Amino acid sequence: xxxxxxxxxxxxxxxxxxxxxxxxxxxxxxxxxxxxxxxxxxxxxxxxxxxxxxxxxxxxxxxxxxxxxxxxxxxxxxxxxxxxxxxxxxxxxxxxxxxxxxxxxxxxxxxxxxxxxxxxxxxxxxxxxxxxxxxxxxxxxxxxxxxxxxxxxxxxxxxxxxxxxxxxxxxxxxxxxxxxxxxxxxxxxxxxxxxxxxxxxxxxxxxxxxxxxxxxxxxxxxxxxxxxxxxxxxxxxxxxxxxxxxxxxxxxxxxxxxxxxxxxxxxxxxxxxxxxxxxxxxxxxxxxxxxxxxxxxxxxxxxxxxxxxxxxxxxxxxxxxxxxxxxxxxxxxxxxxxxxxxxxxxxxxxxxxxxxxxxxxxxxxxxxxxxxxxxxxxxxxxxxxxxxxxxxxxxxxxxxxxxxxxxxxxxxxxxxxxxxxxxxxxxxxxxxxxxxxxxxxxxxxxxxxxxxxxxxxxxxxxxxxxxxxxxxxxxxxxxxxxxxxxxxxxxxxxxxxxxxxxx
Amino acid sequence: xxxxxxxxxxxxxxxxxxxxxxxxxxxxxxxxxxxxxxxxxxxxxxxxxxxxxxxxxxxxxxxxxxxxxxxxxxxxxxxxxxxxxxxxxxxxxxxxxxxxxxxxxxxxxxxxxxxxxxxxxxxxxxxxxxxxxxxxxxxxxxxxxxxxxxxxxxxxxxxxxxxxxxxxxxxxxxxxxxxxxxxxxxxxxxxxxxxxxxxxxxxxxxxxxxxxxxxxxxxxxxxxxxxxxxxxxxxxxxxxxxxxxxxxxxxxxxxxxxxxxxxxxxxxxxxxxxxxxxxxxxxxxxxxxxxxxxxxxxxxxxxxxxxxxxxxxxxxxxx
Numbered sequence: 001x002x003x004x005x006x007x008x009x010x011x012x013x014x015x016x017x018x019x020x021x022x023x024x025x026x027x028x029x030x031x032x033x034x035x036x037x038x039x040x041x042x043x044x045x046x047x048x049x050x051x052x053x054x055x056x057x058x059x060x061x062x063x064x065x066x067x068x069x070x071x072x073x074x075x076x077x078x079x080x081x082x083x084x085x086x087x088x089x090x091x092x093x094x095x096x097x098x099x100x101x102x103x104x105x106x107x108x109x110x111x112x113x114x115x116x117x118x119x120x121x122x123x124x125x126x127x128x129x130x131x132x133x134x135x136x137x138x139x140x141x142x143x144x145x146x147x148x149x150x151x152x153x154x155x156x157x158x159x160x161x162x163x164x165x166x167x168x169x170x171x172x173x174x175x176x177x178x179x180x181x182x183x184x185x186x187x188x189x190x191x192x193x194x195x196x197x198x199x200x201x202x203x204x205x206x207x208x209x210x211x212x213x214x215x216x217x218x219x220x221x222x223x224x225x226x227x228x229x230x231x232x233x234x235x236x237x238x239x240x241x242x243x244x245x246x247x248x249x250x251x252x253x254x255x256x257x258x259x260x261x262x263x264x265x266x267x268x269x270x271x272x273x274x275x276x277x278x279x280x281x282x283x284x285x286x287x288x289x290x291x292x293x294x295x296x297x298x299x300x301x302x303x304x305x306x307x308x309x310x311x312x313x314x315x316x317x318x319x320x321x322x323x324x325x326x327x328x329x330x331x332x333x334x335x336x337x338x339x340x341x342x343x344x345x346x347x348x349x350x351x352x353x354x355x356x357x358x359x360x361x362x363x364x365x366x367x368x369x370x371x372x373x374x375x376x377x378x379x380x381x382x383x384x385x386x387x388x389x390x391x392x393x394x395x396x397x398x399x400x401x402x403x404x405x406x407x408x409x410x411x412x413x414x415x416x417x418x419x420x421x422x423x424x425x426x427x428x429x430x431x432x433x434x435x436x437x438x439x440x441x442x443x444x445x446x447x448x449x450x451x452x453x454x455x456x457x458x459x460x461x462x463x464x465x466x467x468x469x470x471x472x473x474x475x476x477x478x479x480x481x482x483x484x485x486x487x488x489x490x491x492x493x494x495x496x497x498x499x500x501x502x503x
Numbered sequence: 504x505x506x507x508x509x510x511x512x513x514x515x516x517x518x519x520x521x522x523x524x525x526x527x528x529x530x531x532x533x534x535x536x537x538x539x540x541x542x543x544x545x546x547x548x549x550x551x552x553x554x555x556x557x558x559x560x561x562x563x564x565x566x567x568x569x570x571x572x573x574x575x576x577x578x579x580x581x582x583x584x585x586x587x588x589x590x591x592x593x594x595x596x597x598x599x600x601x602x603x604x605x606x607x608x609x610x611x612x613x614x615x616x617x618x619x620x621x622x623x624x625x626x627x628x629x630x631x632x633x634x635x636x637x638x639x640x641x642x643x644x645x646x647x648x649x650x651x652x653x654x655x656x657x658x659x660x661x662x663x664x665x666x667x668x669x670x671x672x673x674x675x676x677x678x679x680x681x682x683x684x685x686x687x688x689x690x691x692x693x694x695x696x697x698x699x700x701x702x703x704x705x706x707x708x709x710x711x712x713x714x715x716x717x718x719x720x721x722x723x724x725x726x727x728x729x730x731x732x733x734x735x736x737x738x739x740x741x742x743x744x745x746x747x748x749x750x751x752x753x754x755x756x757x758x759x760x761x762x763x764x765x766x767x768x769x770x771x772x773x774x775x776x777x778x779x780x781x782x783x784x785x786x787x788x789x790x791x792x793x794x795x796x797x798x799x800x801x802x803x804x805x806x807x808x809x810x811x812x813x814x815x816x817x818x819x820x821x822x
Binding site: 013014016017018019020021022023028029030031032033139143293294296297298299300302303334342351352448468469 | 533534535536538539540542543549550551552553554555556557559560562563565566583586587590591592593597598599600601618620621622623624742749756777778780782785786
């Protein structure tokens with residue numbers, strides 16, 4: 001008897017009925033994996049946060065805020081009129097004079113740290129609310145918006161008692177009341193970018209979130225209340241352009257910080273001329289993402305996708321102009337087409353969604369108008385074949401090839417998931433065309449050659465240049481623009497400067 | 504166990520549909536960015552598979568397992584027990600598919616190939632002085648021939664990392680090509696031992712060399728060094744396979760191995776596969792998972808999906 005026979009008596013193995021061959025999953029669909037919403041405390045109505053309390057607007061007006069993925073109303077929100085803006089600024093002024101400027105810097109730091117910790121504690125609810133109100137995929141609000149917002153508070157909390165080291169040999173004083181107006185693309189994160197450095201430097205704040213995305217800002221107001229801030233140090237008032245305009249014009253405001261469109265930025269700058277108010281503007285962009293022939297192609301494709309389809313392209317620093325060296329245009333476009341087809345567009349609350357909803361009908365119409373102009377101007381359009389949901393605002397990931405430098409889609413900010421692809425032959429040509437824009441917020445360079453990265457980065461007129469990556473943010477790194485992308489920096493040591501008076 | 508004396512030449516392989524030439528392999532190289540590839544792999548690992556998708560994927564994963572035992576202490580008894588598990592992974596649920604292959608050392612091939620006959624499960628064997636490959640080429644070629652003659656359907660060879668790391672790519676290429684010829688009808692999986700290659704660029708280079716030299720599959724690791732398969736390494740190899748397919752029209756298979764010990768990780772590999780190479784590669788003919796303890800964890804997860812509760816490990820056989 002052989003060993004085999006001992007272990008396989010009477011050929012038992014031969015009688016074993018095998019399991020079936022595998023059923024092949026073609027095509028493979030991911031079952032919905034939806035983040036729960038029942039734990040998110042969205043209130044039916046949000047009042048104004050003024051003087052540490054939630055108060056009804058003197059205007060008596062409310063406006064609905066919706067979920068752009070379903071067009072359902074999430075809540076109604078107070079509309080701050082002129083009198084409400086005045087009340088908020090007055091509270092901020094009083095808090096600055098009576099309490100906040102007397103709080104020891106190390107104590108100020110503790111308050112700000114507390115906010116950072118509370119954001120972390122409430123991160124799940126904040127992420128879901130951000131996705132519900134803004135349409136961005138939950139994986140982005142969960143992994144990027146909310147953690148970065150907390151990181152900004154942590155970072156600037158650390159500076160609060162170290163300002164003399166930030167500006168050596170200078171006397172550092174706060175400005176007073178900062179009026180801050182933020183956009184709808186990163187509602188909580190932009191609030192953090194604005195509020196954290198202002199508080200760390202000892203200012204008080206009146207913040208106005210965008211009218212389409214007020215909910216996380218109001219949740220942040222609840223966090224300031226919970227963190228036991230002295231009343232009036234942070235005031236958050238909701239409303240549309242009128243409210244913002246009243247804030248900009250208010251005589252008791254010492255500084256305006258605005259993030260939004262270049263058009264509105266220019267209006268604000270005109271309004272402030274001669275008033276002595278300080279101003280920083282973070283405006284539009286039309287960033288060049290430049291791919292050289294020696295680039296890591298597969299990772300460049302990821303960077304291109306992340307550059308333009310991240311947050312549906314509602315990103316001021318989006319890599320919306322792709323410059324490709326002609327020698328690799330064919331393989332790169334082939335890989336890009338294939339990759340765009342794998343993007344999963346749909347329910348923003350699904351953890352597997354890559355591309356969510358467009359923030360508003362108005363924005364969707366603007367994107368469509370510019371895309372139509374691209375087609376009319378003769379560029380070749382590629383669009384993902386993904387299905388668009390029947391309700392809500394959606395736009396399929398799109399890119400254009402054969403785009404001329406003179407095309408509107410190569411010149412104007414689309415602020416949507418639409419990429420314009422241009423080709424170049426030499427590094428000089430790439431640089432010249434990359435800089436040939438009224439904007440100058442950000443840029444990307446893809447090459448394996450380190451010396452080329454340094455050379456190109458130095459000559460790009462852009463506030464942020466990413467090398468072999470795109471859309472990377474860190475609170476320690478300053479962010480801001482050249483030319484019509486604005487002035488002033490947010491983040492890092494540079495981000496403190498707009499909020500201090502130096503002598 | 505019967506003594507193997509057969510040394511007959513296997514049938515000649517079919518002519519290659521592409522030119523087997525090192526320069527083509529080296530021309531197909533593009534740089535790989537470490538940060539980017541690791542980020543992409545990490546983001547795909549966060550996909551969330553639920554309900555029917557999860558069950559479907561777990562069952563598919565079972566059919567892709569190369570159930571492996573590579574021990575000096577392997578005996579026919581041990582190997583036969585493994586074969587039973589391979590053929591019918593869960594006797595309580597006959598709908599669970601059989602695994603892809605049983606992978607053993609050459610001396611166990613006769614036992615395995617006899618046990619698996621007619622089951623649909625393939626007999627795979629490591630050869631070429633596995634795991635180091637540090638023997639004369641003639642010895643390695645002879646080992647391959649004998650292993651195929653003993654009944655192996657698939658040969659898992661190792662590349663000469665020594666030649667690769669000294670830059671002698673021609674030797675690496677020629678050895679793979681010779682092994683491929685020695686395999687005859689048997690499928691050739693080429694193990695790059697990526698944990699010894701030092702960078703993703705090198706992984707990409709070794710992948711291209713192996714594919715142009717005639718590999719049917721490329722495989723990450725032997726499982727005999729501390730660093731086995733990782734998601735980013737697998738992604739780099741998938742991307743090489745995708746480019747090779749574009750250049751030649753030929754679909755090469757992929758086998759990550761070493762350290763894939765739980766169902767969650769196996770699902771991450773399937774997501775990586777699906778979103779890089781697509782549905783065409785979602786078959787045991789083109790994707791395998793080299794593993795030993797993975798099968799039980801998948802069975803445990805499937806039982807959990809069916810009953811709603813995790814069962815004690817005591818309910819799953821250790822083979």
